[in-house]
Amino acid sequence: MDKKILVAYASKYGSTAEIAQAVGKEIQAAGLPVEVKSVVDVDDPASYAGVVVGSAVYAGQWRKDAGQFLLDHEDELKELPVWLFSSGPTGEGDPAELMGGWTFPENLQPSAERIQPEDIKFFHGVLDESKLGFAEKLIVKALKAPLGDYRDWDAVKAWARSIARELEKEKTI
DSSP states (O other), X not given: OOSOEEEEEEOSSSHHHHHHHXXXXXXXXXXXXXXXXXXXXXSOGGGSSEEEEEEEEETTEEOHHHHHHHHHTHHHHTXXXXXXXXXXXXXXXXXXXXXXXXXSOGGGHHHXXXXXXXXXXXXXXXXXXXXXXXXXXXXXXXXXXXXXXXXXXXXXXXXXXXXXXXXXXXXXO
């Protein structure tokens, strides 16, 4: 595979960027060339062999730059193998259950349906009170959101390895 795999992300405090780095590292460990970068730094997703896009989730929405990336590059992305992930909820249990069944932003669902991603994954996130602004701290307190790092690195790595396997299959066809 000559072209690289793109792992693009939108992250406010770095947690989602760390997930993207872990995904990239696992894909690279499988022998595939990878580039991990913020969605705002991606010029042409069509120049990649496959694309993984992830965003932090706030109040059920992807970060604006990640949503705009999907919308702006929908035509290119629907021609490539694409995987999408979100990160956000803290606490124990299934992230979708913690979010009342939410798995992907409703406003981006039509775009995702046109892109037809190989998979959409939802991971736990991090809530570090020391990084929050005053208003965010009030919201966290009102919602009684659990503080801490709830990311499941085994799940992230397993998902990334499944992406690498799918890309390897496409490479041999």
